[in-house]
Amino acid sequence: MAKIIGIDLGTTNSCMAVMEGGKPKVIPNVEGKNTTPSVVDPTKRTVGDIAKRQLVMNPQKVIFSVKRLMGKRFKDESVQRDIKWLPYTIKEGRDGMAVVEVDGKTFTPQEVSAMVLQKLKKDAEAYLGDTVDSAVITVPAYFDDAQRQATKQAGEIAGLKVERIINEPTAASLAYGLDKKNSHHIVVYDLGGGTFDVTVLELGDGVFQVKATNGDTHLGGDDFDQVIIGHLAKKFQDENGIDLRKDPQALQRLRDAAEKAKIELSSTTETEINLPFITVKDNQPIHFVTKMTRAQFESLVDDLVQKTFAPVKACMKDAGVSTKEIHEIVLVGGMTRMPKIIAEVKKYFGKEPHRGVNPDEVVAIGASIQGGVIGGEVSDVVLLDVTPLTLGVETLGGVTTPLIQRNTTIPSSKSEVFSTAADNQTSVEIHILQGERPLAKDNKALGRFILEGIPPAPRGIPQVEVKFDIDANGILTVTAHDKATGKEQSIKITGSTGLSDEEIEKMKQQATEHEEEDKQAKELIETRNQAEALAYTAEKTLKDVKEKAPKELQEDIQKKIDELREIKDKDDKEAITTATTALSEALRKIGQEMYSKNEESDKKAETDDKKEPGNNAKKDVKDQEPEEGEVVN
Amino acid sequence: MQQNKKTAPVKKDKVHEQIQQLRTDLAVCNDKYLRALADYRNLDNRLTQEKMRALLDIQKRTITTFLSLKDDIDNASLFEENEGLKLVKKKFEDIFRTFGVEKMETDGMEFSADTMECIQTEPGEKNNIVLQTHEQGYMLNGELLRVAKVTVSVATETKNNTN
Numbered sequence: 001m002a003k004i005i006g007i008d009l010g011t012t013n014s015c016m017a018v019m020e021g022g023k024p025k026v027i028p029n030v031e032g033k034n035t036t037p038s039v040v041d042p043t044k045r046t047v048g049d050i051a052k053r054q055l056v057m058n059p060q061k062v063i064f065s066v067k068r069l070m071g072k073r074f075k076d077e078s079v080q081r082d083i084k085w086l087p088y089t090i091k092e093g094r095d096g097m098a099v100v101e102v103d104g105k106t107f108t109p110q111e112v113s114a115m116v117l118q119k120l121k122k123d124a125e126a127y128l129g130d131t132v133d134s135a136v137i138t139v140p141a142y143f144d145d146a147q148r149q150a151t152k153q154a155g156e157i158a159g160l161k162v163e164r165i166i167n168e169p170t171a172a173s174l175a176y177g178l179d180k181k182n183s184h185h186i187v188v189y190d191l192g193g194g195t196f197d198v199t200v201l202e203l204g205d206g207v208f209q210v211k212a213t214n215g216d217t218h219l220g221g222d223d224f225d226q227v228i229i230g231h232l233a234k235k236f237q238d239e240n241g242i243d244l245r246k247d248p249q250a251l252q253r254l255r256d257a258a259e260k261a262k263i264e265l266s267s268t269t270e271t272e273i274n275l276p277f278i279t280v281k282d283n284q285p286i287h288f289v290t291k292m293t294r295a296q297f298e299s300l301v302d303d304l305v306q307k308t309f310a311p312v313k314a315c316m317k318d319a320g321v322s323t324k325e326i327h328e329i330v331l332v333g334g335m336t337r338m339p340k341i342i343a344e345v346k347k348y349f350g351k352e353p354h355r356g357v358n359p360d361e362v363v364a365i366g367a368s369i370q371g372g373v374i375g376g377e378v379s380d381v382v383l384l385d386v387t388p389l390t391l392g393v394e395t396l397g398g399v400t401t402p403l404i405q406r407n408t409t410i411p412s413s414k415s416e417v418f419s420t421a422a423d424n425q426t427s428v429e430i431h432i433l434q435g436e437r438p439l440a441k442d443n444k445a446l447g448r449f450i451l452e453g454i455p456p457a458p459r460g461i462p463q464v465e466v467k468f469d470i471d472a473n474g475i476l477t478v479t480a481h482d483k484a485t486g487k488e489q490s491i492k493i494t495g496s497t498g499l500s501d502e503e504i505e506k507m508k509q510q511a512t513e514h515e516e517e518d519k520q521a522k523e524l525i526e527t528r529n530q531a532e533a534l535a536y537t538a539e540k541t542l543k544d545v546k547e548k549a550p551k552e553l554q555e556d557i558q559k560k561i562d563e564l565r566e567i568k569d570k571d572d573k574e575a576i577t578t579a580t581t582a583l584s585e586a587l588r589k590i591g592q593e594m595y596s597k598n599e600e601s602d603k604k605a606e607t608d609d610k611k612e613p614g615n616n617a618k619k620d621v622k623d624q625e626p627e628e629g630e631v632v633n
Numbered sequence: 634m635q636q637n638k639k640t641a642p643v644k645k646d647k648v649h650e651q652i653q654q655l656r657t658d659l660a661v662c663n664d665k666y667l668r669a670l671a672d673y674r675n676l677d678n679r680l681t682q683e684k685m686r687a688l689l690d691i692q693k694r695t696i697t698t699f700l701s702l703k704d705d706i707d708n709a710s711l712f713e714e715n716e717g718l719k720l721v722k723k724k725f726e727d728i729f730r731t732f733g734v735e736k737m738e739t740d741g742m743e744f745s746a747d748t749m750e751c752i753q754t755e756p757g758e759k760n761n762i763v764l765q766t767h768e769q770g771y772m773l774n775g776e777l778l779r780v781a782k783v784t785v786s787v788a789t790e791t792k793n794n795t796n
Contacts, residue, residue: 021672032690050746057744057751057785129675248753249767252782277708285712 004134004163004375005124006367008171009113009151011067012193012220014038015364016120018128019372024175024365026358029123035360036123039064040115042100042107047119059087061102065194068217069109070154071147074098078217110150114157121158134161136371138363141167141199141213163374169199170208171366172330176354179206185325187316189345189353190332191308194220198312200319200326212318214311219304221335227300228258228292232273236288242279244288250279261292266337269294298340305344312348329353334360386410388504391468391476394431394440396421397525403468406436410474415467417483424456428464430480432493436511438522444507451480451489459536524573531568531580535561538587549590557586693778696734700771700779703729707769729771737770739763739781748772750780757786 005027008015013035017026029036031049039052040063046054055062065086072079074092083090091106093099099106117135124132139151148165155162169188173179178186184204190197197215201208232254233244244250257273264271275288298305316323329349335341336359345353357365386409392402395418403414420428429450435443454462463483470476479490511518538561542554560583567579706722737748744751744761748770755764763783770781 021676032686046746053746053750053780055751057754057787129679248784249782252752252767276705277712285708 002131002133003128004136004368004371005120005132006171006364006369006371007117007120007135007137008168008361008363008367009067009116009137009139009154010035010038010192010363011065011195012038013360014116014120015361016124017361017364017368018124019368019375022372024368024372026361026364027124027127029119030126034358036116036120037064038067038113038116040066040112042112042115043103043105045115047115060089063088063100063102063107063112066100066109066112069098069100070113071109071144071150072098108150110154110157113151113154117155117158117160121160133159134163134371134375136164136166136367136374137162138166138168138171138367140195140197140215141169141210142197142215143167164370166367166370167199167208167210168197168332168363169201169210169213169330171363171370172332173201173203173208173328174366174369175357175362176328176330178328178330178354179203179208181328184327185211185319185321186328186330187312187326187349188330188332189308189312189336190215191335191341192220192333194218194222196220196308196311198308198315200315200321202319211321212315214315214318216307216311219307221333223304224262224301224335224338225255225258227304228261228297229254231300232258232288232290235290236278240279240281240286242281242286244279247279253278262297262338265292265294265297266339294339301340305340308341309344309348323349326351330362331355332359332362387412387470387474389434389444389507390436391446391470392433392443393418393466393478394429394433397529398440399522399525400433400435400438400440400443403466404470410470411472413467413469415465418464418466419460420454420457420462420464421459423458425459425462426454426456427452428454428480430466430478430489430491432476432478432491435507437514438518439525442510442514442518446476446493447478447491449478449480449489449491451482451487453485453487454482455484520573524571524576527573527576527580528568531564531576534580534583534587535564535568538583541587541590545590545594549593553586553590553593557583557590560586689773689776692732693773693776696729696732696771696773697779699725700769704769733774734778735772737772737781739766739770739783744783744785748777748780750782751785752782753784754787755784756789758788759786760788762786 003018003020006017006024014037015026015035017024019025026034028034029048033049036048037052039055040047041051041054041058041061042063043061051062052064055064065082068082068086069079069090073096074090075096076098079090079098089101091099091101093106093108097108099108100112101107117137121132121135135155137151137155139148143151152162152165168190169186172188172190173186181203184202186201186203186208188197188199188201190199195215195217196219197213199213200211202211203209229245229251237243244254253275257275261271261273270291270293273288273290273292277285278288279286326349329345329351331342331345331353336345336353342353342355386407387404388406390400390402390406391404392400395401401416401418403416404412418428427450429448431440431448432446433440433443434446437443451464454464465481465483467479467481468476469479474494476493477490478493479488481488538557542557542561545554560579564576564579564583567575570576703725706718706725710718710722739749740763742763744763749763752767757764762785763781764786765784766781767784768779768782771778
């Protein structure tokens with residue numbers, strides 16, 4: 001079944017998302033952006049950024065904010081208000097409905113919106129590599145039947161089967177999974193680019209009901225930008241006597257700087273506006289450098305922030321609920337990233353609002369979840385479990401070596417090759433562990449078995465492959481396989497994920513609590529392992545060199561091996577490291593000794609070769625360069 | 634014997650039914666397996682594409698942050714006759730070139746919304762011609778890096794008409 005996409009058809013920007021593998025995912029447009037401006041040139045059928053770039057050039061041809069006209073009659077009060085500021089022509093169309101006119105042609109708001117939806121559909125198809133023919137589209141909670149019907153028609157014109165029209169606040173609540181919670185009243189505070197909406201929802205039996213909705217159709221992020229631009233321009237004018245707003249180039253730079261400052265002040269407490277060569281006075285360049293603190297910005301826009309609370313209060317009154325009866329608060333719209341807004345909302349409702357989902361995308365995400373429910377994606381999703389804790393084996397020194405890390409989606413399979421810890425070891429014990437602690441003794445033992453019949457060989461030579469295979473039901477099969485003989489032994493553990501949630505949580509907590517001491521214990525074991533490995537190598541070297549190295553050096557190394565062996569099982573990591581370094585140094589000496597001996601004997605052999613032809617002349621051997629083709633060794 | 638005769642077809646039917654059921658189950662499982670495999674391949678392909686896209690995106694974002702610095706250097710060179718500044722500007726342009734950053738030619742060209750944004754209009758002889766570039770546009774290996782912000786001409790006749 002083809003996917004049902006969720007579309008947030010916004011006044012300023014639109015966004016789309018889809019359920020994939022049981023998770024909602026925002027679909028970027030072909031320009032690579034997650035949101036598309038709801039701007040259209042209907043005669044050229046250009047949509048989004050490309051249309052927006054022509055807005056100044058063709059204000060009467062490029063249509064924006066058409067959502068304000070959806071399903072409205074020409075004579076409606078709001079349409080008459082909007083005519084005053086919208087630069088394009090709005091006329092009375094069939095049945096007295098509001099239509100737009102461009103180059104003598106009339107377009108219904110549905111047709112214009114359909115062009116936005118068509119672009120979204122096309123971009124979604126390009127992204128998904130599949131046809132998209134169904135969608136869930138969101139509308140503001142205050143949309144009446146006619147407006148909803150118009151939105152549905154827009155979808156149909158665009159070639160989309162509109163599976164459902166849902167309210168934007170409902171979609172936002174779905175994105176936070178609030179339908180599954182036991183809450184009754186939810187407030188959705190939506191401060192977008194150009195409009196502000198607040199809605200009180202009541203949830204009963206998994207159904208959201210709009211209790212009340214309110215807002216301001218001309219209040220949004222753009223107003224906040226304008227305040228900063230105004231402040232900066234005034235400051236510059238006071239200092240230099242020039243109004244930057246009259247110079248389009250300077251204004252453009254100021255606008256970009258204001259938006260940047262607004263974004264930065266959401267995460268930092270101070271920002272610098274640095275605009276060199278902003279304008280020219282008496283043929284001399286003038287620069288504009290100033291600082292803006294978060295407190296300054298907040299006091300500048302305080303009126304705008306407070307302005308949102310009048311609709312909030314009215315909405316609460318209409319809904320007949322007090323702030324104490326509100327269980328959840330959801331923030332929607334880019335402006336709600338501003339710390340002051342979050343703080344004010346929290347102050348008013350006495351509760352922390354939900355955050356976490358990108359406020360620009362939360363509505364589209366919710367719509368896609370609704371689409372997933374309709375398409376069966378949500379209920380029919382194959383629930384793949386994850387391993388709650390790490391699974392591994394015990395290795396040298398009682399250390400846990402993880403094979404399957406926690407949170408790995410199962411079924412999964414991992415293998416690793418291990419070797420023996422001692423010479424001529426003919427069997428290995430596979431001790432299977434579960435847990436996050438580095439030491440085996442602190443983790444839960446799931447089982448153990450012995451693989452026998454490994455041919456005798458020096459330590460580190462045999463290759464035993466240990467494979468962990470965990471199926472979809474959490475049944476773990478551990479197999480050890482000796483690569484040399486092909487001998488194999490395995491164990492099946494059925495209770496590997498059968499721990500209770502409390503047990504898992506406890507084990508994770510313990511791992512965090514003991515992190516530092518565990519780290520030290522593991523380091524001590526690793527130091528011991530290194531010490532043992534070096535002592536083993538040193539002993540082997542002594543056996544190999546026999547009389548080739550000076551006796552006193554050999555005795556010194558043996559002494560150092562004994563010292564290291566004695567100290568290595570104690571808990572003094574520093575002492576082990578010092579003894580290991582000392583032995584390593586001594587070994588280096590023996591290495592040097594052996595190489596220099598070899599060199600000497602080589603030289604001796606060389607000289608002897610030269611002497612052989614019976615040349616008694618005393619020659620400096622060092623100067624003697626071998627001739628081409630001569631055998632020197 | 635009679636009893637046997639009666640029960641035999643029942644058993645056969647049951648076995649037949651079971652076989653049918655198993656066949657159906659197998660077909661369902663096979664279908665699910667193939668779908669999962671197809672989903673995985675599609676995801677794999679998309680991840681590769683997204684990885685490339687993400688790399689390009691990071692490159693674009695990084696270079697874009699330096700564009701404002703380049704604008705300042707360009708602006709500075711209009712006022713300062715300084716050899717050092719000239720060298721810095723050239724070095725900047727050379728580095729940009731190695732990344733595949735190209736400056737757009739806009740002045741006197743026909744306006745194109747694919748690469749330009751109109752921030753102002755002025756009367757002119759012809760329609761749609763870029764009269765002034767306020768912010769230089771750039772391409773990165775043939776893809777749009779930053780739109781050029783421009784003043785576009787509106788033929789006097791057209792402007793009067795629209796007014």
